[in-house]
Amino acid sequence: MEQAAEFTWNHDKPVPGLEFAGGATSVAQNILIVDDESSLCWVLGQFFSGAGYRVDSAGALDEALNLITTGRYDLVITDLRLSGTLSEEGLMLADFVRRFAPQTRMMLLTAFATQELTDRAQSLGVDLVLPKPQPLPALAEHVSRLLGAMSLAT
Template sequence: MADGRILIADDEDGLRWVLEKGFRGAGYQVTAVKDGTTALREAEAQPFDLILLDIRMPGIDGLTLLGRIRGKRPDAQVVIMTAHGTVETAIQAMQQGAYDYLAKPFDLDEALLLAERALTARRLSQEVTSLKTGLKEVWEFGALVGRHPTMQEVYKTIGRVAASDVSVLLRGESGTGKEVVARALHHYSRR
C-alpha cells in the first residue's frame, strides 16, 4: 500500500478522473481540482507530499502556481504535466523547483512510477535532513560521540581548556580516546 498525500490540478476532466482513481487505487490520499486558484488554496490549507500540476489551467497557470507553491510548501515534490511540452518549458519548470516533467499523453503506470520516485526522493531528503540534525547534536566535538552526562562533562572541560592558554597532558589507558580529545582541543583552541 502506498503512502502519501497527492494534489492533482488539471482542467481536463477525463485525465483528472483517471489520475484520481489510479492514485486512490494505489493507496494514496488524493485531492483533485480543475483550476490553479483552487489548487493554490488547497496547497495552502494542507500539506501535500506530491503535487501534479497541468501547465495550462484556468485561473493560475502551472508555472506561476509552481513558484507560489514552492514558496509555501518547499518540501512538497511538484511534477508539471503538459500536452504543450517544449524543452524550454521543461527547463523553466525544473529551474523553478519542479521534481520532474510529464508530457501528455502519458500512461497511468508512468505517472504512478514517477509519483513513487518523487515520494521516495522526498522521504530520503527528509531522512538526510533528520540525520544531519542528529549528527550535529552528537558530533559537536568532532569524533567524540555521546550524550551521557559524563561525556557532557568531558565536552565542557574541552571547551574550558580550549579557551585557555594552558599546556595539556592527556593520560589514560590505550583506546580511551586521548588522541580524539587532543584533536578536539587543537581544533577548538586558538593555538
C-alpha cells in the first residue's frame, strides 16, 4: 500500500503554485470549505488563508447552507459525502449554491470521482470535480484558475 506524502509547511517561505492566487483583484476573495473531516478543513483553511484568501469552513450540510445564506463566497470547495454515509450532500449543496448564489464557483473534491459523477455534478453547476487526495500546489492552481476566470468575467 502506497503511503501519502507527509505535508510540512514552512510559514516563512512562499507556497509553490500560489504566485497568482487571488485572481486579478487586490481584494481578498472568500472561500468556503465544506468537509466532514475537520483536519482537512483546518489544513485547507490554513493553506488558503496563508495565501491571502478569507476562509470559512463547515463540517455539515446545514452549517454550510447557513454560511452561504448569511455570507458571500467566491468559491465553495465541498466533499461529496458529508455525513459519512452514501448520501451525496455535496451535490445538494452545489444545487443550492447554483440557485442562491449563481456567481459562486463550485469545486467538488471526492474520493469517489467517476465520469458519471462528474457529469451529474456539472449539470448542477459544479465547475470542477477533483479526486481526493489532491496535492496542495495543484489544488492552489485550480483555485487560482477558477477565481481568476471569475475575476475576468466580472
